[in-house]
Amino acid sequence: MIFIIGLAAAGLLGLGFVAQQHAAYREPLGRMLHPSLLLDLIHKPLWLAGLAAMVGGQILGAVALSGADVSRVEPLLATNLVFALVIGRVVCKENLHWNEWLGGLMASGGIALFLVLGSPRGEHPTGPESGRWLAAVGIVFVVLILVWIGRRSPLQTRAMLLAAAAGILFGLQDAVTRGLLIRIGHGLGAILASWQPYALVVVAICGLLLAQSAFDAAPLRVSLPAATAAEPITGILLGVVVFTERLRLGAGPLVGEILGLAMMVAGIIILGRSPYLAKREDDVAGCAEARLP
Template identity: 30%
Template sequence: MSSVLLSVLLCLVSAVAYASAAIVQERVAATTPGGPCGPLRRPGWWGAVALTGLGAGLHVVALAYGPLSLVQPLGALTIVFALPMAAVAARRPVGAAGWRGALLATAGLAGLLTLTGPPHAETLDAAQRPALAAVALAGAAVLALGAHWARRAVVRGVALAAAAGAAFGMASVFTKAAAQDWTSHETDFPAFTVLITAVLAATGMLLSQASYRGAGLAAPLATVTTVNPVVAAAVGTAVLGETFRYGVTGGLLAALAGTVATAGVITLSRLTPAGPDRGHPGPAADGTATIPGARRGLTHAGAKPE
């Protein structure tokens, strides 16, 4: 088996693990009463944590066998796998609007990541790391506070998912910095970098869990899947000197890809989970997780329920 084929297989299994974790998180959020700490008492939530760790580990191994330009776009398959898997689990079909939004988000993200240039050997300066960590946590806090004031559950979920994606993206940046520190042997054990990576990853996990509460699966998952690498790419471009391929043309194509991904997220955010009170998060009427795009589970904004 060639190294590229092995990398592709690892990416596929990683995407399935991430998708499974998202489905479990959404179901736990839909059926767990209480505050944001309620899911932590559910074994299923810890199972989602284990699945996320498995997906992350497989993704790292895939990067060791395949090129970044191939591995990173394949990570966008998470949202494509998650929708049919969730539909099978809840015995509800995925509607046309759900598929359209998911495919737009995936295509835009894949295009954006494909256009990202090769990584540089440059790493974060020690003086930059506290400032970047503070900005990342402050940005996540602002988005979380904005979500608190959102009236629609889906809008609240998208805002929380954006905060989670930003936290995960910055965690990836610090993970790369820690790995470079460790392999270069130029510094001692990067304790601060490892600590802030753990804080950002835990913050992203908790925010992503909260984003599914009352918002369904597709819109929060598409938002996390899009914001995560976009934030990492933005830091790479602004701080590490990374660029897009093909110069100005590549930059324009990247802007177009970002627009397509945004359109997909907006399409998914217009899908409203059904329930006795759409303005407040909570489980579906039958106690199961709602699946965005489901024929019986939600309506499109401005459309009548079927």
């Protein structure tokens, strides 16, 4: 049952990403990284449908995580990239070459291999007052650097960097959510008195803006892999630093983790070299044009 729920969550996430990207892709490039991008997208039925699908996938993912270890569920959720490519190909008639399928499979497979072999154990409760949460400041600093470099990079590179920054924020969002769930027994008042619920809202909105800006710049096969890879890895790193989880560092698991990371990076590079990398100022997403009434 966990396997089915996990795959259903990944499918909904993939569907949500496809719908959101094809709505965001129609926006002018001048709106990238500007709040007006989100304000415009919330009036588009296609984007709202994608957002609903993404939320549904996150809820199913949480249900799966409540009944199984992270090492069993996260690899299933990481297949959302493959689902997105398949849905884009079937629904939107996007032409995908063999190297793009190979890149998608390598990226998703590498993520899954890293998560299965490196999944941390031994989580300890960490309150919002703990100094370990200062690691979140470092995460935000990395995101700011990626955005700064991305704004000065060619469009296809910008899409991947913004997507990676979004994935990192999504990983931070997962960690903050985990911290809230750990303290849920203390009561609603204690939760609202801490910084975590407010930080969660800010991080979620900023991550959404970065993701839609990446979708505005390039197709999913360019903009999504970096986000798909960055989220679980960031979540694991924060789990180790904030919740004192322990990664598997034996000789066998360590080799597999390195191999998984290498596969993931190679898959992203293959996808990033797609002949159709990014739109011009006058491009329009054909799928969205065709599907909207």
